[in-house]
Amino acid sequence: MKNPSNIPVKRSHSGLWILIVAAAVLEAISCLQYFYSRNAIRLEAEQRAQSELRRAELEINTVTIEMEAATKMLVTLAERYIDNPDSIAGATRTLLQTIDNVSSAGIACEPNLFPKKGRWYEICSSRETKDGQPYIYTRQIGGEHHDYLQTEWYHCGLSIDSCWWSEPYYDNSGAQAMIVSCTHPIRNKQGQVVAVACVDLSLAYLQGVSEYLKIYQDSYYCIRSGKGQEIVTGDDTIPGRKYQIFDEFIDKTGWSISIVIPEDVIFAELNRIGMIVGILMLLGLALLVFIMWHAGKNVLQLIDSTARNQRMENELHIAQTIQKAMLPNVFPPFRDRLDLNIYGMVNPAKEVGGDLYDFYIRHDKLFFCIGDVSGKGVPAALVMAMTRSLFRSISSHEDRPEVIVSHMNKALTDQNTENMFLTLFIGVLNRDTGELNYCNAGHCAPVLISGQQATIHELELIPNLPVGIMEDFWYQGQKTTLQHDDVLFLYTDGLTEAENNRHEQYGEQRMMAQLQASACGWRPRTIADRMEADIRKFVGGAEQSDDLTMLVIRYQTPAIIMRNDIQQIPTLAEWVDGLGLPDELNMPVNLALEEAASNVMLYAYPDGKGDVIIEFSRINRDGHEGICFTISDRGVAFDPTKQAEVDTTKSAEERPIGGLGIHLVRQLMDELSYERIDESNVLTLVKMLSC
Amino acid sequence: MTTEIKENGNQLIAVFNGRLDTAAAVQAAEDVKPLLEAQNKEIILECEALDYISSSGLRIFLGIRKEAAAHGSKVIVRNINSNIRQVFVMTGFISLFEIE
Numbered sequence: 186m187k188n189p190s191n192i193p194v195k196r197s198h199s200g201l202w203i204l205i206v207a208a209a210v211l212e213a214i215s216c217l218q219y220f221y222s223r224n225a226i227r228l229e230a231e232q233r234a235q236s237e238l239r240r241a242e243l244e245i246n247t248v249t250i251e252m253e254a255a256t257k258m259l260v261t262l263a264e265r266y267i268d269n270p271d272s273i274a275g276a277t278r279t280l281l282q283t284i285d286n287v288s289s290a291g292i293a294c295e296p297n298l299f300p301k302k303g304r305w306y307e308i309c310s311s312r313e314t315k316d317g318q319p320y321i322y323t324r325q326i327g328g329e330h331h332d333y334l335q336t337e338w339y340h341c342g343l344s345i346d347s348c349w350w351s352e353p354y355y356d357n358s359g360a361q362a363m364i365v366s367c368t369h370p371i372r373n374k375q376g377q378v379v380a381v382a383c384v385d386l387s388l389a390y391l392q393g394v395s396e397y398l399k400i401y402q403d404s405y406y407c408i409r410s411g412k413g414q415e416i417v418t419g420d421d422t423i424p425g426r427k428y429q430i431f432d433e434f435i436d437k438t439g440w441s442i443s444i445v446i447p448e449d450v451i452f453a454e455l456n457r458i459g460m461i462v463g464i465l466m467l468l469g470l471a472l473l474v475f476i477m478w479h480a481g482k483n484v485l486q487l488i489d490s491t492a493r494n495q496r497m498e499n500e501l502h503i504a505q506t507i508q509k510a511m512l513p514n515v516f517p518p519f520r521d522r523l524d525l526n527i528y529g530m531v532n533p534a535k536e537v538g539g540d541l542y543d544f545y546i547r548h549d550k551l552f553f554c555i556g557d558v559s560g561k562g563v564p565a566a567l568v569m570a571m572t573r574s575l576f577r578s579i580s581s582h583e584d585r586p587e588v589i590v591s592h593m594n595k596a597l598t599d600q601n602t603e604n605m606f607l608t609l610f611i612g613v614l615n616r617d618t619g620e621l622n623y624c625n626a627g628h629c630a631p632v633l634i635s636g637q638q639a640t641i642h643e644l645e646l647i648p649n650l651p652v653g654i655m656e657d658f659w660y661q662g663q664k665t666t667l668q669h670d671d672v673l674f675l676y677t678d679g680l681t682e683a684e685n686n687r688h689e690q691y692g693e694q695r696m697m698a699q700l701q702a703s704a705c706g707w708r709p710r711t712i713a714d715r716m717e718a719d720i721r722k723f724v725g726g727a728e729q730s731d732d733l734t735m736l737v738i739r740y741q742t743p744a745i746i747m748r749n750d751i752q753q754i755p756t757l758a759e760w761v762d763g764l765g766l767p768d769e770l771n772m773p774v775n776l777a778l779e780e781a782a783s784n785v786m787l788y789a790y791p792d793g794k795g796d797v798i799i800e801f802s803r804i805n806r807d808g809h810e811g812i813c814f815t816i817s818d819r820g821v822a823f824d825p826t827k828q829a830e831v832d833t834t835k836s837a838e839e840r841p842i843g844g845l846g847i848h849l850v851r852q853l854m855d856e857l858s859y860e861r862i863d864e865s866n867v868l869t870l871v872k873m874l875s876c
Numbered sequence: 877m878t879t880e881i882k883e884n885g886n887q888l889i890a891v892f893n894g895r896l897d898t899a900a901a902v903q904a905a906e907d908v909k910p911l912l913e914a915q916n917k918e919i920i921l922e923c924e925a926l927d928y929i930s931s932s933g934l935r936i937f938l939g940i941r942k943e944a945a946a947h948g949s950k951v952i953v954r955n956i957n958s959n960i961r962q963v964f965v966m967t968g969f970i971s972l973f974e975i976e
Contacts, residue, residue: 754899755899758895758928772962773962775928779898783931833966836972838942840972845935848966849966
């Protein structure tokens with residue numbers, strides 16, 4: 186037997202491969218998509234940063250140009266009124282009034298430019314607020330405490346003959362805030378540099394200008410001076426975090442603008458989508474695993490159940506053989522005394538069935554039974570086997586059928602856990618007297634065919650309970666007497682309830698008609714075969730729904746059995762004499778049978794050994810009595826009726842020596858017919874008596 | 877079944893006694909062999925005590941008849957009972973033999 190355990194190993198290997206390939210393909214697609222997306226996103230971030238940087242550059246340039254213009258404007262104003270210190274103070278004030286962006290403006294003069302004003306003179310206007318109202322506050326701030334002459338912006342402002350931008354610084358004298366200053370020298374009429382114009386720009390203002398540089402939620406930006414001092418401060422970078430930095434350099438002021446974006450911020454959306462894709466991929470793989478596992482299990486179940494079915498079928502086939510072997514299946518069954526011709530058959534609807542028949546001879550009595558267990562298949566078959574054993578064991582020491590049935594009932598009810606029951610008919614036939622004792626336990630009535638009268642009728646039955654229902658039920662027996670040539674036809678309801686495709690049942694009427702046709706001297710085997718053929722014809726292609734069983738018993742004049750030896754021929758004359766035929770028939774019957782039998786002995790058994798059996802029965806056809814003989818042998822197929830007819834008119838010289846035998850049979854009998862049944866040749870001879 | 881051959885001048889008489897069935901025909905065929913070689917004789921098959929004859933017996937009779945014709949002899953069947961006559965009729969033997 187095959188070991189089915191090698192199948193799941195194979196399955197898991199191929200399954201694993203499918204999983205690996207599927208995972209690899211999915212992974213490759215995701216990676217490809219991830220890197221393409223990453224590049225695209227980086228590019229987009231860069232472009233966005235560049236475009237924002239350019240915009241910021243433009244804006245800052247605008248502001249610086251404005252500041253430089255303002256500075257130059259202040260220089261122009263100052264140079265015009267350089268002789269008058271009050272006028273240049275007014276110039277700073279005018280500038281603030283004119284240009285909003287300027288936070289403060291001042292003019293710092295060379296020491297002692299205006300001797301009246303002292304060594305330090307720096308006039309400054311700045312924006313202040315008083316009682317919620319903005320106003321411009323102008324004052325002289327130079328002095329010992331504010332020695333501007335020492336500041337870088339002053340020196341650079343004097344020496345560089347253009348706009349110069351200072352580093353950011355905290356202006357504690359004028360604007361009181363972080364500022365950057367734009368300076369320019371102021372010359373007197375003689376062209377000498379005498380003062381420095383200084384216009385301040387509040388960095389807070391710059392911060393507001395460049396707010397849109399924050400292009401991501403968590404990105405930041407910074408603006409640095411040429412010396413690296415931060416003009417607009419960004420967040421501190423965190424060590425370990427990766428950043429993308431985009432720079433723009435502003436030529437005029439020497440500043441640089443940077444947009445700093447943490448990488449995880451740029452790719453936050455991508456990472457989020459990547460995670461979703463990853464999860465979906467894992468779910469998909471899990472689904473694949475589940476489907477494969479499930480499908481694999483189904484395939485495995487299918488393979489497993491197929492193997493199991495095969496095994497079951499084999500076992501059922503063996504069971505069928507065993508069950509068939511339980512029933513007598515050699516016909517004719519008794520070779521010593523041939524006063525009984527019995528034929529039985531079971532056609533189970535499934536491999537095994539719950540129908541049974543059985544018979545055997547004890548003390549010159551024939552014990553027989555037929556039964557039908559409720560249900561079909563294996564359970565019914567088990568009860569059937571039990572029933573058959575009980576029948577054999579109980580009837581081995583009991584002759585009365587009702588007692589046998591009662592004992593069987595007790596035993597079967599006792600062990601009946603599944604509430605199964607069976608209908609049963611048991612008969613005990615005295616072969617010498619023809620007395621038939623029987624007991625019926627709910628089985629359908631056997632039909633008695635009278636060969637001599639060609640009549641049929643059902644046996645009278647007492648309605649006993651089926652076996653296996655009530656333990657203490659005491660069964661009643663009945664009695665009748667069989668005449669020679671009576672046939673008892675027993676069957677199970679699978680016969681009458683055989684259904685065709687239109688769900689019509691074969692029925693008792695059709696069965697009785699068929700049995701009436703059988704009453705012309707057919708032998709049990711022929712009766713059963715032709716009944717089965719009739720049922721088959723009726724049923725057509727419909728599936729057999731129930732077990733079909735027939736047991737046919739003919740009580741007859743003892744048949745004669747002869748060895749295949751012509752020295753046995755004289756025994757035939759004795760047997761014919763014993764049949765009690767009218768005197769004038771003895772010789773013709775004897776002669777016909779001798780011719781037929783010696784014909785068999787000549788042809789049927791080339792090896793020499795074998796038997797010839799001749800059975801006798803009285804028949805009745807349409808009120809006419811007749812006699813019927815069947816000569817059967819198990820030799821090679823040979824049909825004597827095919828022999829050529831002898832021409833009896835030829836002269837002695839022309840006539841062949843042989844061929845007379847079968848001619849005589851034809852002459853002596855009214856009917857001669859041949860059948861090959863299974864392995865037997867059956868020749869039937871009929872002679873009508875009256876008419 | 878016995879078969880006895882008697883000689884009476886020009887006559888050869890075969891006396892059959894009993895049932896000439898298939899089984900008996902084997903011996904009977906041996907017993908009648910002298911008749912088959914008889915030249916110019918009158919062969920009488922005495923059947924008064926013959927109860928029964930089957931086709932095997934008829935074949936012996938036919939054999940004797942054919943040989944006799946070949947050897948210039950004549951065959952007479954005597955005293956057949958009604959059963960045997962019936963068989964002779966059925967087989968056409970009634971016209972092949974001179975029956976007394």
